[in-house]
Amino acid sequence: MIEARSLTKTFRDKKRGEIRAVEDLSFRVEPGRIYGLLGANGAGKTTALRLLATLLQPTSGTATVAGFDVVAEPARVRANVGFLATSTALYGRLTARETIAYFGRLNGLPDAEIAARIQRLADELDLHEFLDRRCEKFSTGMKQKTSIARTLIHDPAVMIFDEPTLGLDVMAARSVVRFVRECRARGKTVIYSTHVMSEVEKLCDTIGIIHGGRLLAEDTLAGLRARTGEQDMEEIFVRIAGTEAVA
Amino acid sequence: MNGKNIATVYGKELRDSLRDRRTLLSMIIIPLLVVPVLVYAVSRIGSRAYASAREEIPVVMLLGGADSPRTVAALRQSPRFRIVSEAAGYRQLISDKKIRAAVQIPPGFDAGLGAGAARPVVILHYQGELKSGFAVGEIEAFFRDVREKAVTASLAAHGLPASLVTPFAVQRENVAPPEKVGGNAIGGLVPYLIIMLCFTGAVYPAIDLTAGEKERGTMETLLCSPVARVDIVLGKFFTVLTSSLCAIGLSLLSMALTMALAGAGIGATVRGALPPLDPLGLAGVLAMVLPVAVLFSALLLTIALCAKSSKEAQTYLTPLAFVVLLPVAVGLLPGIELNSRLALVPILNLSLVCKEMLSGVWHWNYIALIFGSTCAYAGVALALAVRMFNREDVLFRS
Structure with missing residues (x-):
């Protein structure tokens, strides 16, 4: 489970002064559910997810992830999180097997267990063909599959996806979406950030619309449709976030 | 701090680095060659x-x-040089290297020589130019002969022996072993070479493991793991240190092999360029360079981490190379002696003490002071690296 309570993050910029990237963000995601964080570029999605993954420390407020506090127990939070983003790349000079095994070791798994899990993940994600090839030669789809295996090696209870389909072709993006659904089916708590409206419609049980670092609305797709009187997700988003958000 | 995690990060970084051609070049190929x-x-x-x-x-x-x-006539007959007649602009001809030198015979030289009152002969030359220098040597040798013959003739005319002007000879005899002679001759150059390789061996991996990772997007992947940041930075630090030490070790090995080959008579010309060095002195240099390698590795890691791309990191580290080489070059200057104040100046102290050790001089108080102070500087640099690795504005700079 994820529970964010008044999460706030400010950055200091020499030119722009103090920037509130995330402000008073509160939401809750239950196991077996996908929470979609929808927002334009620069809305604060990535900062919010980095706070949950303990890559950044909140300026105020806190969150619990899989029962652990992000401020007090960051290492235990990370041990229970799988974080997949466009900014989380692979080591080009390592093979897919070496990469996945490395993260298994970093998560404290014994070698025998790692080998067994890699075998299982390779079966599930169809990695066998390129498992022992260096990642630098991979296609985008191969890279994405390897990244997914990397996030799953320690079988985390919580999955955090930050625009995971950005820059992917249709087939690779579809396999990511399928994988996110499988995570939900396995009972994992999933938070999924995107600015692609169609993905939100397809995937998310609850949608949070974020703009200027603030959560402007949170509901199911049906709830948001009822609230705005719009059917199309893009129209819903424009209604809530205002035209500036999508400009 | 978790030793197992540090070892895991170190093992991965080392494997990754050994697959990188540029790291191999700075870590193995260049130091060997x-x-x-x-x-x-x-x-x-x-x-x-x-x-x-x-x-x-x-x-x-x-x-x-x-x-x-x-x-x-004697000058024209001498096989040591070729005499040409006077021409206008001879000073320019010497400067242009058209002729190597000019010799000015004063008026009445022959007559004055017989009377023991000749005016000085002037040699015009190009100072610092090798071939002009050789010409000067030959002309001086010619006139030395002329002078000696004149003196001998004068002594003979007075019934005195020629040995009267050289009643005794002075001979030199070297008592220093060849290793110490070698240490004195190139003792300053060895630390220069080692410090340079120690630095260059660490530069590329330091950039690749920090700014390079940020640029490629793998830093964030790594930070998502439950491993503490201090373990990550130490794993990376030990990789950079390994590369630096590897560069030093291989350069010393290649130096020893070159000396052994020269000693065995393979490449006879090398013997003059690389005289034998005291193995104990070389071991001392190696021991003293260890904390400097730690200092370089931590410092380079810290600076490169502040950059958001490899290119930016190179921009930061290139001037640092000059900062490092300046004290080493100062250490090569004649007359700079090690004292308690200079013993606290990083890198310069190493350059000076290594020169002494290779010459067979062991000032244990300075050695202890230099080793201790360099260890302290290295510790501060390492603490700084760990601190920087915990700063969000450094890790997520965009």
């Missing part, structure tokens, strides 16, 4: 240039001497 290539190139090119300059018969212009036919 730089000493033999440098020594062979310098000795071969140097000896060839010297031999070719020596073989040339210098062209020397004769100025004056119309009333000294004996001396002029």
Whole structure:
């Protein structure tokens, strides 16, 4: 489970002064559910997810992830999180097997267990063909599959996806979406950030619309449709976030 | 701090680095090749240039001497140089290296020589130019002969023996072993080379493991793991240190091999360029360079981490190379002696103490002071690296 309570993050910029990237963000995601964080570029999605993954420390407020506090127990939070983003790349000079095994070791798994899990993940994600090839030669789809295996090696209870389909072709993006659904089916708590409206419609049980670092609305797709009187997700988003958000 | 996690990060980084051609180049290839290539190139090119300059018969212009036919005839007959007649603009001709020197015979030289009152002979030359220097040497040797013959003739005329002007000879005898002689001759260059390789061996991995990772997007992947940041930075630090030490170790190995080959008579010209060095002195240099390698590794890691791309990191680290080489170059200057104040100046202290150790001088108080102070600087640099690794504005700079 994820529970964010008044999460706030400010950055200091020499030119722009103090920037509130995330402000008073509160939401809750239950196991077996996908929470979609929808927002334009620069809305604060990535900062919010980095706070949950303990890559950044909140300026105020806190969150619990899989029962652990992000401020007090960051290492235990990370041990229970799988974080997949466009900014989380692979080591080009390592093979897919070496990469996945490395993260298994970093998560404290014994070698025998790692080998067994890699075998299982390779079966599930169809990695066998390129498992022992260096990642630098991979296609985008191969890279994405390897990244997914990397996030799953320690079988985390919580999955955090930050625009995971950005820059992917249709087939690779579809396999990511399928994988996110499988995570939900396995009972994992999933938070999924995107600015692609169609993905939100397809995937998310609850949608949070974020703009200027603030959560402007949170509901199911049906709830948001009822609230705005719009059917199309893009129209819903424009209604809530205002035209500036999508400009 | 978790030793197992540090070892895991170190193992991965080392494997990753060993698959990178640029790291291999700075860590293994350059240190292995730089000493033999440098020594062979310098000795071969140097000896060839010297031999070719020596073989040339210098062209020397004769100025004056119309009333000294004996001396002029002897000069023209000498096989040591080729005399050409006076021409206008001889100073420019020397500067342009058209002639190597000019010799000015004063008026009445022959007559004055017989009476023991000749005016001085003036040699015009190009200072610092090798071939002009050889010409000057030959002319001086010629006139030394002329002087000695004049003195001998004068002594004989008075019934005195020629040995009267040289009643005794002075001979030199070296008592220092060849290793110490070698240490004195190139003792300053060895630490220069080692410090340079220690630095260059650490530069590329430091950039690749920090700014390079940020640029490629793998830093964030790594930070998502439950491993503490101090473990990550130490794993990376030990990789950079390994590369630096590897560069030093291989350069010393290649230096030893080059010396052994030269000692065995393979490449005889090398012997002059790389005299034998005291193995104990070399071991001392290696021990003293260890904390400097730690200092470089931590410092380079910290600075490179502040950059958001490899290119930016290179921009930061290139000037640092000059900062490092400046104290080493100062240490090479004659007359700079190690004292308690200089013993606290990082890198310069190492350069000076290594020069002493290779010459067989062991000032244990300075050695302890230098080792201790460098360890302290290295500790501060490492603490700084860990601190920087915990700063969000450094890790997620965009």
